[in-house]
Amino acid sequence: MQIYTNDDIRPGAIAGQRIAIIGYGSQGRAHARNLKDSGHDVVAGVRHGGKGWTNAIADGVATAEPAEAVKGADIVAVLTPDMAQAEVYKTVIEPHAKKGAAILFAHGFSILYGRVAPRKDMDVILVAPKGPGDLVRREYARGRGVPALFAIEQDATGKARDRAMGYARGIGGATGGLLETTFKEETETDLFGEQAVLCGGAKELVMGGFTTLVEAGYQPEIAYFECLHELKLIVDLFYEGGVTKMNEFISETAKWGSVVSGPRVINGETRARMRAILAEIQSGQFAREWIAENEAGKGAYDALVKADADHPIEVVGAALRERMAWLHAPKTAEAA
Secondary structure, eight states, X not given: OOEEOGGGSOTTTTTTOEEEEEOOSHHHHHHHHHHHHTTOEEEEEXXXXXXXXXXXHHHTOEEEOHHHHHHTOSEEEEOSXXXXXXXXXXXXXXXXXXXXXXXXXXXXXXXXXXXXXXOTTSEEEEEEESSXXXXXXXXXXXXXXXXXXXXXXXXXXXXXXXXXXXXXXXXXXXXXXXXXXXXXXXXXXXHHIIIIIITHXXXXXXXXXXHHHHHTTOOHHHHHIIIIITHHHHHHHHHHHHHHHHHHHSXXXXXXXXXXXXXXXXXXXXXXHHHHHHHHHHHTHHHXXXXXXXXXXXXXXXXXXXXXXXXXXXXXXXXXXXXXXXXXXOOOTTTO
């Protein structure tokens, strides 16, 4: 797979094009600030007096009511939560976007599952940084960048590729390394990673390990350090150099335990369940259930999230983290 850099992107690919950022949360704020600092014409589509408006003013980003921001934009970046995007498109973008404008997403959910069906005259593109908004901003401020994916779903103007790659360059994605994908691949792999590994899988593994030790009579504080706190140390090694680097920095005993016991925890049955989760994502079952849950008022969602928040590991962890001064240090100017 080719990894594109700034040198691979046509100079001035989106020069002179106005970019409207709709959704001024974690990603939206980072994108707007990076694009502005890259010399692009950026406007935040935010409600006057709201939190997004306040943050955009503080950031020195031009503001307008969402519909007004969309009217004059060549690129409309939809960076609101997935479940809000259908309504945002219907009420703000479809009636107000000019002919030939591009609609850009940072996640393909709304397009892949038919929540949004853009007009035929619009370019439909995706730019997805592989990191949270705070990191996207911090790395850009340091002269670096977070790797990003880009995809083209609809090229109505012949400019879709330039627009996607130029936008990615503007937020630092091509500095970090830019990879081409499709809306389908980005969405399905992103959902799978969140559910089976990064959020769902890792969370359940940590909580399961903690509970096993506590039920066996070990102190909860010791269980917390072994099953959650030290996980960051291992993940950092993975992040920096993969399994090879982890093995370079852990003890021989830890390595032996890893190779003989790891496959007993994550085994054939686990992988079969991972395949089942992926199949539900690919078939659209997960999306349909999540959409239905939102439409029903998110009662089950709220109960499940609360159960996680009430887990004993959260009580123990909160008390321990209060004593970790480095977690409460003020942010640096780069991250501000």
